[in-house]
Amino acid sequence: MSVRNGNSLKDKMCQTVQNKLLDMLDGGLRSNEHEQVTSHLANCSACSAELASLLSSELALRESMSAVPPAGDLYPEFLSRIRAENAIEPKRLPRFAGGLAFACVAATCWMLFTSSQHSSAPVHTLNVTPGQTALAAQPKASQPAPERAAQGNAMAGLHEPQSQVEDHMAQFGSDRHRRIAMVIAGERITGNSLVIKATVGKVSNESGLRRSPAATDQTSRADTTLAAGTVATQFSLSEEAKAVPEKRLFASNSPAAETFRLKVEDDVRGFTSEALSSGGANSTLSSAESNNTRVSIIMDTDSSVSGKE
Amino acid sequence: MNGERTATTDEDGLLVARYLRGEASAFDTLFARHQDYVYRIIYGIVGSAEEARDLTQEVFVQVFRSLPKFRNGARFATWLYRIAVNRAVDAARGSRKWRFLPVLEVPGLLQRRDDADKEPEAILMRADGAETIQRMLMKCPVGHREILVLRYYRDLTIEEIAETLSISESAAKVRLHRARHVFKDIYMAATDGADVQDAHGAANHVG
Numbered sequence: 001m002s003v004r005n006g007n008s009l010k011d012k013m014c015q016t017v018q019n020k021l022l023d024m025l026d027g028g029l030r031s032n033e034h035e036q037v038t039s040h041l042a043n044c045s046a047c048s049a050e051l052a053s054l055l056s057s058e059l060a061l062r063e064s065m066s067a068v069p070p071a072g073d074l075y076p077e078f079l080s081r082i083r084a085e086n087a088i089e090p091k092r093l094p095r096f097a098g099g100l101a102f103a104c105v106a107a108t109c110w111m112l113f114t115s116s117q118h119s120s121a122p123v124h125t126l127n128v129t130p131g132q133t134a135l136a137a138q139p140k141a142s143q144p145a146p147e148r149a150a151q152g153n154a155m156a157g158l159h160e161p162q163s164q165v166e167d168h169m170a171q172f173g174s175d176r177h178r179r180i181a182m183v184i185a186g187e188r189i190t191g192n193s194l195v196i197k198a199t200v201g202k203v204s205n206e207s208g209l210r211r212s213p214a215a216t217d218q219t220s221r222a223d224t225t226l227a228a229g230t231v232a233t234q235f236s237l238s239e240e241a242k243a244v245p246e247k248r249l250f251a252s253n254s255p256a257a258e259t260f261r262l263k264v265e266d267d268v269r270g271f272t273s274e275a276l277s278s279g280g281a282n283s284t285l286s287s288a289e290s291n292n293t294r295v296s297i298i299m300d301t302d303s304s305v306s307g308k309e
Numbered sequence: 310m311n312g313e314r315t316a317t318t319d320e321d322g323l324l325v326a327r328y329l330r331g332e333a334s335a336f337d338t339l340f341a342r343h344q345d346y347v348y349r350i351i352y353g354i355v356g357s358a359e360e361a362r363d364l365t366q367e368v369f370v371q372v373f374r375s376l377p378k379f380r381n382g383a384r385f386a387t388w389l390y391r392i393a394v395n396r397a398v399d400a401a402r403g404s405r406k407w408r409f410l411p412v413l414e415v416p417g418l419l420q421r422r423d424d425a426d427k428e429p430e431a432i433l434m435r436a437d438g439a440e441t442i443q444r445m446l447m448k449c450p451v452g453h454r455e456i457l458v459l460r461y462y463r464d465l466t467i468e469e470i471a472e473t474l475s476i477s478e479s480a481a482k483v484r485l486h487r488a489r490h491v492f493k494d495i496y497m498a499a500t501d502g503a504d505v506q507d508a509h510g511a512a513n514h515v516g
Contacts, residue, residue: 022486057496058461058489060442065462067439069358071348071365075340078366082373 013040017047021054321385328376336376340369343386346463347393353458354397356447364400368393390463390473394455401451441499448495453488460485 017040023029024037041048321339328335347368352361371392379388446454459465459473471481 022489053497054489054493056500057493060438060496061446061457061461061492064439064442064446065349065353068349068352068443068462069439071345071352071358071362074344074348074362074366074369075337077362078340078369078373081366081370 010044014044014047017041017044018050021047021051024051025054025058325376325379325385329379336373339385343389344369346386347389349462350390350393350458351397353443353446353462354394354451354454355401356443360400361397364396365393368396371396384472387469387472390459390465391475394459394473398451398455401454442496445492445495445499449488449491452484453491456481456485457488457492 017037020029020033020037024034029037041051321342324335324339324342328339344365348361348365351364351368352358355361355364368389372389379385446457449457456470456474459470465473467478467481467485470485471478474481476484
């Protein structure tokens, strides 16, 4: 009985000490606690082993940090993304502030995969290089932005009116129809999902294109940030498609209020897929493509759109 | 907060202020200063270099967009790391199955490397060791991973971790303790105590 009590006391002491080991490693024990712990460690192999285990794992973790493979230079790609987004979010650029209502089409669109019965509407696919924006019924695609990074201060170019954005927005100058602009910000395969991130903007230019050269303050930039939306469209592979994970896709249902179909064509991976949201809206169409994937948005209700292919 | 990091924080604050005054090049500097830290934090949580690069860019795009609304320049790093952690955790949780996570098989881990840094083989060995540790880290719940990378990859204090994760200091301390124990258990199970003999010596010094 007394042996059992002795063991029980020892176990409690071990527990107490082991609860303090991390604090000891961090130098967080008061001197009397430190003495108590060290004195116990000198006579307890189990607690010493526990301390050794903690030390060993912490050293390994700390060492592994310094060996993380380098990221490489991420800045050029970052610039491309910013430019791509700026191309369809002109209100972020000071000179366009006040003239255009640039609203988010859908905060998130999770679209339902549909079969070819939904493909009766024409798909107008423009050849756009990654990061550019294309617009329906606008035969002229945006021109690539100049490579400002090579000209010194790369970021400065992002805050100045860019010819790409200017050309792009000028196309709305005399048009009262709303347009949808979209640009693919990135795509990647995660697990069994292809995730395409695209920024979609609704442009209403009833007041025409106005420039406001004086509006160069950061506040207007901040305000316009709210006006843009990033759409994360995730296609999950069906159970059936798991065996051939790059051939067939379906997408989740969309809470989006407006009708549009999303067509995804992936030349490299060899699939074409269309998705449909519910609701109604003026029609327009936009498409964009990244390195491997071409995405088209098709708004169905406006007969004035003359997309074809 | 140590002196070095206080100076860094002050410098961040100045850079943010300069950027908000219209000096666009200040953002270049902020990017260069923090890119690697952000990347490492994200890498530690998602475990994939490719995905970490992608997410790092996304984080900076978000920061670039939101910076005009950012009002407390002195806390820029905390704000940035919070965005990074949130993005990485979302990505890690979004994956139905971690495609880079193999069955944990850890052949003899962590050879001593006191004189190894000069040799190319040693560098490879270090990288292997880091990958092995990363695989172990990926075995931890994501809530533990995030706090471990902030602690060990960025060496943040409890106070800074709490601020970054928007939790109380006591909660941060408890979670960090749990995470360290969880990682220790995974590490010990994987190495079968192979590296602990060395640590015994160190433990005696600590004691």
